[in-house]
Amino acid sequence: MRTSTRRRTRPKTSNVSREGATATLRRITTFPVKSLDPQSLASVDVVENGGLAGDREFALVDADGEYVNGKRTAAIHRVRSSVDRERGTVTLRAPETESVTAPIDADSEALTDWLSRYFDDPVSLRRDRAGGFPDDTQASGPTVVSTATIRELASWYEGVDVESMRRRLRANLEVDGVPAFWEDRLFSDRDRRVAFEVGDVRLKGVNPCQRCVVPSRDPETGEAHPGFRETFVEKRRETMPDWSGGDWFDHHFRVMVNTVVPESEWGKTLSVGDEVRVLETVPNE
Template sequence: MTDSVTLDRIRVFPVKSLDGVDVDAARIGPGGLDPDREFAVLDADGEYVNGKREREIHRVRAEFDLDARLVGLAAPGMDDATFHLDDDRAAMADWLGEFLGYEVSLVAERPGGYPDDTEAHGPTVISTGTLGEVASWYDGITVEGMRRRLRANLELAVPEPFAEDRLFTSRGERVGFRVGDARLEGVNPCQRCVVPSRDPDTGEEYPGFRERFVEKRRATMPEWSGGDWFDHDFRLMVNTAVPADAHGEELRVGDPVEVLEAVEAGE
């Protein structure tokens, strides 16, 4: 990765499994970026209502005003509604439950939020070059469409595909890298689920998405990718960890990005 790499985009997902929102800056907390995955939607059994388990959640549109702590929701057959994330949680859960057809709750009690990876729960990282390359594998999927399918937090301004694969190495080690004043640690390539194969607006599955991805990922794998993480090739994006000394640091669009040394996990 060259010395001129910068942070091109920050996207947070305040409610797990709903739409993200781009921000100019985000502060790092113990669970990752604030307010990424601050809230989660649960069913009556306490299970996540997310894209892995509930295809219909893709059809819910969410627009956030983070300063005002508001979210506007829209879905087919529902009246558009705006809710305060702190004061209207029960009403928002009722709206979502009416659309989904079963009772849900909106929770925000867990310190550090509800990250997808509970061990490497720092911000996820991808590059602009990777998004462009992977979008080119599929007819009808734009770069923004691929961005919405993959749901990364940090996007690096690197035209070279898979440059972010330099941010992990073998199991048992982590790659340090600095974004602005914050030091993060790259852990592993993210193991993908069914979500990227689905249209982010409708939930409709793209035929042969996974098979095409695996074929092309294997064929385009750079020499710096790998380590011993690729037990299969349906992996893309980097999961990170947040050292304690990074808590409270702020990431900003335009921050320089520098790859540091590899360290043993847990150091």
């Protein structure tokens, strides 16, 4: 069995899968409101903190300013959201609750009233135009996973299809043309990072994302899948590829890669169809 203290060597520099296909950006997803529904895009700009334009630009907070999210309440999974950027509005829907369409603004009384009634607690919308509210403030770049990884994970669970697993993981960038867990090439040890390019945008992979309770829940209902974490840990350990492992794996409830984007890349554009190229390993500055 592979131990968690094995030190990783320099990743194999490759943008080609074992089947000979080129690694390609297949899907770009942002989440306009943190913890709510995704939005698929053909292209997106990199913004000030290295995140994606419009990603988690808004967040739900309680009276103490704490996030109202999937880590704290399963009820959020039952909220459907749709953001109309052109009109500057958001529509919220939930079972047995009248829907609301209102300007997507932190000062919107209509949204505050709807959210507070649904969660039965004071809840309001907060906005950050410069970088949003990333899940990892130390690695605030887009998260990366491969299509094959999503398929592999879905195969571990009865009744969980690929789209459900995609929504559970909530990744920003999905790479196709590569084998499952290929994205594990994009991180190294804790004192190093892996440089890679998507199109002409240079990013650095930091670590495999430590998962919380959210992936274990149905993204539509919030219902927990029995034994989700236990199955994940067992299968992740069994299927760990040769290029993965290392000192990040103090436990195996990790998948997807967190990144940072150098300031030199802010303002550049990522587009579906961009080639993905793994470059060199660099020191963690």
